Amino acid sequence: MFKIVHAQFLAPGIKRFVIVAPRIARKQKPGQFVILRIYEEGERIPLTIESSDPARGTISIVVQAAGKTTHLLNTLEMGDSILDVVGPLGKPSEIRNYGTVVVVGGGVGTAMAYPTASALKRAGNRVISIVGARNKELVILENEMRMVSDALMITTDDGSYGDKGFVTDKLRQLIENGTRIDLVIAVGPIVMMKAVSEMTRGEHIHTVVSLNPIMIDGTGMCGGCRVLIDGKSEFACVDGPEFDGHKVDFPVLVQRNAMYREAEQRSMDEFRARPSGFSSEPTSRNVNEKWGTPDKPDKNVCASGEGELR
């Protein structure tokens, strides 16, 4: 059991948890993730590690409610425990001095972009960050990102904060202004990572994206998280999660992530019908939004059923 020592909403439906996990805290590096299981009948879902505190033996994760498991997770509070947390999984981000790096965080993907941006800054890079969200309320980690960036740009889809538009608009501006960019790192919804990769391809700017396929064990055993990279199968859990954005077959990723859509919908419907222990707003919006823009943290999207939180 892994105890939650702090739990706080950062935005509607987006919650940060600080969890006691000394082994993981000691080893975590930017770009890595954990897999957790909340209760005995629960599924295993991968979630990004935002930061860790080796001295205190804690890690922090940021969760956006999308499917049943993430909704349940977001009902947990300080003092509650999570049955299983395993990690840190995946290869860490490759941190070195590239020169100028543009870090793009879309939605809750910003939570994963943040530790990488921070490490890149410490490694001597000039870090330009672009954070995008649907609206003002959903902009997260603004102060944290500002601290580790030489410049920070914010876009919202509806213009309620920062500039109206998408992260790619800002990226295009940078490119058009002749800003020298040595590396782009994009973490967020698949559509965003795809758009960023397409924009940088023609400019020959090396672009790294962090992929979020369906995953079970996270150790290279099941092969469920296979992604097509340059026409070849790779496993996001052991070969990734970060890949060269110009080599990723995004349509296959989108297609495979939709594999359990029916079951996920059923789980969510049944969960809504029994809203015990349900604290965030159970609007139908959440699920629809999910399919519109697959969310970063709930990699295994949701699924599920009648199981009550124990």
Add this chain to the structure above:
Amino acid sequence: MSPATKSKNPVSPKDRMKIARQLMPEQAPEVRAQNFEEVNLGYSAELAQQEARRCLECAKPTCTDNCPVGIDVKAFVELIVAGDFLGAAAKIRENNVLPAITGRVCPQEDQCEGKCLLSKKVKPLGIGYLERFVADYEQRMGTHVVPKVAPSGKKVAIVGSGPAGLTVAGDLIQKGHRVRVFEALHEIGGVLVYGIPEFRLPKQIVREQIDYMREMGVEFETDVVVGRTVTVDELLEEEGYDAVFIGTGAGLPQFMNIPGEHLNGVYSANEFLTRINLMKAYRFPVYDEPMLDLHGKDVAVIGGGNTALDAIRSALRLGAHKAYVLYRRSEAEMPARAEEVHHARQEGIDFQMLTAPVEFLSEGSGWLTAARCVRMELGEPDASGRRRPVAMKGSEFDLPLSVAVIAIGTSANPIVQSTTPGLGTNPRGYIQAGEQTQRTTRKGVFAGGDIVTGSATVILAMGAGRRAANSIHEYLTTGEW
């Protein structure tokens, strides 16, 4: 049995061959194809004793020769004849810490039963069934003895809680060493829990064996991916372990690299079985992990091993309409246990031998709709000694399918190797270990099971575990490398 001891067997040696091999009671095929309960129901005491009486009590028994852990078959069978079932269980436990499991999953026809003298004339002695009987009897009686041993002061870390790791743990704890087993998943048992289905190996049986190990003092820690959560070097240098055993098992599933493998509906056997066995997706929505709904769907597995049969028989139980095995060689080359092939046929699995897919097709939807297959014929023997399958020209046909499960083997999982400097691997990425000593190229580090040999059987992994335990004990005692 020494000639001086009088046989307890009431049946004269010449009459023993007249007793038919006692049939294993089992669920009727049409019933069991609808559930995940165990197929075999187990011998009663009467059936077990009757079967045991068939043993010829050879002066020079050969039934132990092919046993990877060296069980004294003749001795335990004699104890069954004498009615001392607990004694028989204890006799097996001298060499095998997981008898309830091996009694169910060993390929006995290639090992003990394959060497049984009876098989020259009639059916071999049901050694696997007898092993299973005494192990289950012992469990029901709840009387297994927890040996008390003086602590050695040494401690050993075991990486992976599959058959190899559990064997090392069980053997070393009985030699007085402190033992801690690290498991990456949330359940103890490795392939025994994520791979082998309930209908062949009930998880309750695995749990009971593990509980027994806990009683003996073995410590378990789940949710630890050695190489990521903690490294082998940290275990040795910072956590004070005197030796480490690596038994991380079969790794990354292999794919065929044919077009369409990324279509929805195409699974690796590991993923398919993990969803069902570990995550209990067959009980969705009580359990959260989803599974594609197989009711009324046509499903095929590609491969001819136990994993392939486990997957397709699971698909049948999940409501599949047609359930095919596509195997590129012929039945004679199938690596699966004979009993599983027999059971699968009884349940209505459609075996398409000498058949291989060359492409997975969809109608543009991203979902599998068919496999384009070719028929094969057998040519000259290949490196494995089996005749190489060669595609027949013009034999292509499309087999309509909604789900395909690829069960053609695995390659080495790289996590431990890539995070342990100086740990030697072979060109295929498996860990190098001495055949008898199971010693790796790193001092104090041992390895065994599938991570050394590539995919094999539970009992071969246990055999490696047994050799490793002896070798580790020797190293801990002498300090010599």
